[in-house]
Amino acid sequence: MAILEEPIKGTPELENFIDGEWVASDGEMKDVVNPATGKAIARVPISTKEELGAAVQAARKAYPEWRRTPPLARARCLFRLKELMEQNFEELSRVQTMEHGKTIDESRGETRRGIENVEVPAGIPTLMMGENLEDIASGIDEYLVRQPLGVFGIIGPYNFPFMVPLWFAPYAVATGNCVVLKPSSEDPISQHKIVELADEAGIPPGVWNVVHGGRTVVSSMLDHPDIKGICFVGSTPVGRDVVYKRCGETGKRVISQCGAKNFAVVMPDADISMTVASCMTSFFGNTGQRCLANGNLVIAGEGLTDSEYEAFYEKVKKAFVDAASRIRVGYGLDESVQMGPLRDRRKAERVLGYIERGIQEGAKLILDGRDPEIIGGWPSDCFVGPTIFEDVSCDMTIAKEEIFGPVASIVRASGLDQAIDMIHSNPFGNAASIFTASGKWAREFQYRVECGNIGVNIGVAAPMAFFPFSGMKDSFFGSLHGQGREAVRFFTESKVVIQRWF
Amino acid sequence: MENLTASSIISYVQSLEDGSAAFYGELAERFKGHRDSFAAFAAESKKNKVTVVRTYQETITDALEACFCFEGLELASYAVDTALAEGVSLTDALNVAIELEDAAIRFYLEVAERSEALLATIPRAFKRVARKRSKRKDCLEALLQ
Numbered sequence: 066m067a068i069l070e071e072p073i074k075g076t077p078e079l080e081n082f083i084d085g086e087w088v089a090s091d092g093e094m095k096d097v098v099n100p101a102t103g104k105a106i107a108r109v110p111i112s113t114k115e116e117l118g119a120a121v122q123a124a125r126k127a128y129p130e131w132r133r134t135p136p137l138a139r140a141r142c143l144f145r146l147k148e149l150m151e152q153n154f155e156e157l158s159r160v161q162t163m164e165h166g167k168t169i170d171e172s173r174g175e176t177r178r179g180i181e182n183v184e185v186p187a188g189i190p191t192l193m194m195g196e197n198l199e200d201i202a203s204g205i206d207e208y209l210v211r212q213p214l215g216v217f218g219i220i221g222p223y224n225f226p227f228m229v230p231l232w233f234a235p236y237a238v239a240t241g242n243c244v245v246l247k248p249s250s251e252d253p254i255s256q257h258k259i260v261e262l263a264d265e266a267g268i269p270p271g272v273w274n275v276v277h278g279g280r281t282v283v284s285s286m287l288d289h290p291d292i293k294g295i296c297f298v299g300s301t302p303v304g305r306d307v308v309y310k311r312c313g314e315t316g317k318r319v320i321s322q323c324g325a326k327n328f329a330v331v332m333p334d335a336d337i338s339m340t341v342a343s344c345m346t347s348f349f350g351n352t353g354q355r356c357l358a359n360g361n362l363v364i365a366g367e368g369l370t371d372s373e374y375e376a377f378y379e380k381v382k383k384a385f386v387d388a389a390s391r392i393r394v395g396y397g398l399d400e401s402v403q404m405g406p407l408r409d410r411r412k413a414e415r416v417l418g419y420i421e422r423g424i425q426e427g428a429k430l431i432l433d434g435r436d437p438e439i440i441g442g443w444p445s446d447c448f449v450g451p452t453i454f455e456d457v458s459c460d461m462t463i464a465k466e467e468i469f470g471p472v473a474s475i476v477r478a479s480g481l482d483q484a485i486d487m488i489h490s491n492p493f494g495n496a497a498s499i500f501t502a503s504g505k506w507a508r509e510f511q512y513r514v515e516c517g518n519i520g521v522n523i524g525v526a527a528p529m530a531f532f533p534f535s536g537m538k539d540s541f542f543g544s545l546h547g548q549g550r551e552a553v554r555f556f557t558e559s560k561v562v563i564q565r566w567f
Numbered sequence: 568m569e570n571l572t573a574s575s576i577i578s579y580v581q582s583l584e585d586g587s588a589a590f591y592g593e594l595a596e597r598f599k600g601h602r603d604s605f606a607a608f609a610a611e612s613k614k615n616k617v618t619v620v621r622t623y624q625e626t627i628t629d630a631l632e633a634c635f636c637f638e639g640l641e642l643a644s645y646a647v648d649t650a651l652a653e654g655v656s657l658t659d660a661l662n663v664a665i666e667l668e669d670a671a672i673r674f675y676l677e678v679a680e681r682s683e684a685l686l687a688t689i690p691r692a693f694k695r696v697a698r699k700r701s702k703r704k705d706c707l708e709a710l711l712q
Contacts, residue, residue, distance in 0.1 A: 069574075154624050170574045170635075174628045339684075400575040403636070527628070 068441075069398040072156045073163055078108045079253060079277055081116055082260045084123035085270025090116055092278065095250060100166040100406040100447040101396035107164075109253045112278035117245065117285040120274040124216040124243035125291050127271025132213050132241040134269075136190040139239055143187040145266035146235075150180050150259075157258055161227050162397040164252035166405040166447065167351050169397050175228045179259075181530035182231040182548060186239035192553045193240055205565045211557035213241035214293040214318075218286035220308070221256065222298045223249035223408050224354040224469075230256055232534060232547035233296040233320070238272055240556040245274045245292070247282045251408055287311040294318030294555070296547060298356075301467075301493075301539050309542035320555060321542035322356070322534065324467045325495030328476075329359040329524060330484040330510070332501035333369055333377050339522070340500040341384045344473075347498070347524025349392055349451050352407055353416075353471040356540070357496045357518060357525050361457070361464055362473055363487060367480035367506070382455065382475060386432050389451040389473070395440030402440055406447035407470060413447045416470030420452055423463040423474070428454040434471060459487045467493070481506055485513055494537030496526045517541060571637045576678055577623050579642055583671060584616035590649040590667065598657050601710060608703055615696045622692035626685070637681045645674040661711045668704035672697050 078094065080087040090110030097107040131139075150157065154176055161172035186192065197208035217237045221230040230246055237244045248256035256275055263273045276282055286292055287308065294317050297308045304323035312319035329347060331340055347359040364381050366374035395402035407413040417435060424430055430452070437450025449470055457464050457474035464474050478484040488497050498520035499510040511519045517535030520526030528534050533546035545555040571579075588609045595605035647667045651660060675697035679690040 069578075151624075168572070168574075170572055170627060173574070173624060177624065177626075177628055342684075400572055400578060403572060 067400075068396065069159060069169060069400065071163055071398065072159045073106045073254065076105050076107055079110065079257050081110065081112055081120065081277060082257075082264070082273075082275040083116070083120045083271075084127070084274070085264060088116075088119075090277065092116070097164060097250075097252065097254065098409065099163050100408055101398075101443050103444040103446065107254055109250050109277045111250065112276050112282050114281055114285040117247075117276050117278070117282045117289070120245045120276045121216055121289050121291050123271040124245055124274055127269060128213075128215050128243045131238075131243060131269060131272050134241070136193055136239070136241075139241065140187045140189050142263075142266050142268045143183050143189075143235055143239060146263055146268070147180055147183045147187065149262040149266055150176070150183065153258070153262065154180075157227065157255065159398065160254050160258060161252075162405070164254045165223070165226055166408060167397050168402055168405050169400065171351055171405075172227075172397065175225055178527075178530070179228040179231040182228070183235045185530040185549065186235045186553070189239035189553070192550060193557065195559075201563070205563060207561065207563045209559050209561050211240070211553070212560055213556065214558055216243050216245065216292050217556065218289070218292045218295045219244055219246040220283055220286065220295065220297045220299065221246065221248045223251040224351065224356070226252040227255035227259070229298050231259070232298075233552065234273065236548075236552035237556045238268065240553060242293075242556050243272045243274070245276055245286065247276055247278055247286065250277060250279050253277050283307075284311075287317075288315065290315075292317060294320075296320045298322045298547075300324050305539065305542050318555060319543045320545065320547055322536055322547065323540050323542065324493060325356045325358075325536075325540050326361070326465065326467050326491050326493045327357065327359045327496045327498070327516075328361045328363055328484070328488045328491075329498040329500065329520075330363045330365055330478070330481070330488075331381055332365055332367060332481065332499065332503065332506055333373075334502040335381075335500035336502065336522075337381055337384050340381075341388050343498075343500070343522070343524035344385060345388050345392065345524075348473045349389060349404055349471045350525065352405055352449075354408065354412075354469050355525070357527050358469075359496075359498060359524060360468060360472070360474060361459075361476050361487075363476045363478045363484045365478040365480055365484045378477065382431075385473075385475070386453055389432055389453060392451050393440050394437045394448055394450050396443050399441055404451070404471065406443075407449060408447070410446040412469070413449050416449050416468055416472060419463055419466070419468045419470070419472060420449075423454050423457070423461065423472075426461045426463070427456070428461055428463060428474065429456040431455050431475075459490055465491060481509060485510070488514055488516065492539040495540035496520065498522075498524055498526060517546075571640055571642070573623065573627065573635050573637070575642075576637050576640075577620060579674075580619045581616055583645075583674070584612040584619075586649065587667065587671065588612040588616075590664070593651065594660055594664070597651070597655075598660065601657075604706060604710070608706075611699060611703070615699065619692050619696060622688050626688050635682075635685060637678055640677060640681070645670045658711065661707055664707050665704055665711070668700050668707065671700045672704065675700065
């Protein structure tokens with residue numbers, strides 16, 4: 066199968082986008098490496114505190130006029146941005162595969178999810194409407210308006226370099242705010258492309274700024290007095306102990322969406338074929354680098370005798386292992402490939418470390434992805450194939466911690482109660498799925514499980530753009546979530562007016 | 568039999584419709600008496616490509632469809648040699664065209680059947696193109712008579 070044409074030629078040096086201009090950074094430059102080929106495809110600056118400050122200043126300057134721009138006019142900019150994204154759909158998708166490693170189908174899926182997050186806030190004239198009530202007392206009316214706050218900082222993760230910043234930026238801009246966005250320095254090219262299109266769509270200078278970089282930019286954002294709120298997606302230690310804590314200290318609003326360890330529970334009445342198909346995407350899609358990825362496959366024996374349970378367990382396990390062992394690993398621009406590499410060698414080594422830990426702690430390795438066959442013979446540094454353990458207990462490291470790689474643990478449970486107890490014993494609460502034909506079990510599951518996103522016969526419980534991307538416990542810090550109406554509320558202040566005319 | 572990713576099927580649709588458009592464009596040049604019909608088929612193939620690609624791009628999501636595979640297909644089985652010899656007769660050219668349509672219809676119906684588990688827009692788009700190409704085949708058979 067041929068490799069699709071790569072859209073990035075040479076090794077372009079990325080610049081910051083501040084006040085409608087491309088500005089070279091004074092910071093050191095770092096290579097952006099295609100994890101499948103091992104080749105540098107761009108160089109990204111690690112910007113300075115002063116450069117972040119210049120972007121915030123530009124956003125602050127642009128804010129008053131942008132705020133006064135009618136919502137319908139702001140919405141039209143987003144309609145144009147959406148149209149430009151559609152026109153550039155294929156290029157945007159291939160860039161993601163080159164910079165992140167995911168397969169081209171996964172990248173196109175990410176592009177679509179990103180565009181949906183431009184479409185939803187394009188309805189801002191309706192979404193931002195307030196409330197009113199006449200005659201709260203004699204001759205007195207009361208109404209509520211939603212007003213923007215100013216400048217917001219957005220800190221993007223590496224696992225969805227195109228989509229995740231779009232959970233926030235279009236909503237912020239639609240509601241009349243300005244943004245300073247820091248993409249992941251590991252795969253920053255998608256956001257570079259998006260801001261090019263945002264500029265072409267007519268979003269005014271200073272409204273949508275991009276500053277590349279690392280910790281210096283992040284800590285400068287968190288401390289900057291003119292930034293009203295922060296949107297962060299990343300690990301729990303950073304999201305909780307740095308971002309959430311610092312935003313509390315500096316009085317900023319915060320959406321901090323963090324790590325996960327998600328469970329999929331298979332009940333005895335589940336459609337095994339459909340369940341396994343769904344689990345392939347969930348456990349191994351995006352090479353497991355998804356905060357909604359399932360990591361633990363719990364096979365629950367509700368109402369079964371011991372021998373019935375063993376037969377059911379073996380049937381699910383065999384189907385799961387068979388399907389995973391057929392996944393073809395390689396460069397995502399090769400259309401025959403179903404799973405790409407991890408983002409970089411360090412991440413692959415981390416995943417391999419977890420596999421070793423699983424073996425040391427007594428789990429049984431039944432599908433070994435440590436030395437996968439790589440379609441096309443690409444450098445093997447970043448590739449780990451689908452890996453499955455059984456005989457895993459919930460106190461083992463591989464069952465407790467977020468591996469962020471294609472590693473699945475099969476866990477036994479006597480029934481639904483024990484499966485839910487297992488989920489609750491884990492500190493994370495991002496997502497959980499149940500596979501069953503029983504409405505009773507499904508309802509019980511969605512009612513009791515303390516996770517923000519629940520899948521019923523769905524492996525990846527990813528909320529659409531018009532719903533909040535939820536999360537609980539150690540997976541989310543803040544009050545309101547990204548996407549949908551909650552994002553509109555996050556980016557606006559409610560002002561209540563009570564009026565009487567004499 | 569191959570397990571084909573959605574991307575490889577969409578690439579095949581693009582090459583099938585591009586190839587069909589070129590083939591009917593050539594027929595329009597060679598057989599002036601039926602130029603309008605052949606030119607219309609060429610234009611329709613270009614639209615078919617847009618229909619399928621747009622539907623795919625509007626439907627695919629990273630979470631639901633990205634790892635989907637079309638199972639048990641052999642793309643080579645739909646291949647038709649559409650190269651026309653110098654001085655080929657209209658009858659022979661029409662027979663090649665009908666063979667092309669038969670293969671295309673079979674392809675679209677088979678991928679429609681295998682994509683029933685996806686959002687309805689995907690199999691619907693494949694069936695829509697299959698219907699169009701079926702009507703095209705009827706027209707070609709009428710010309711043959």
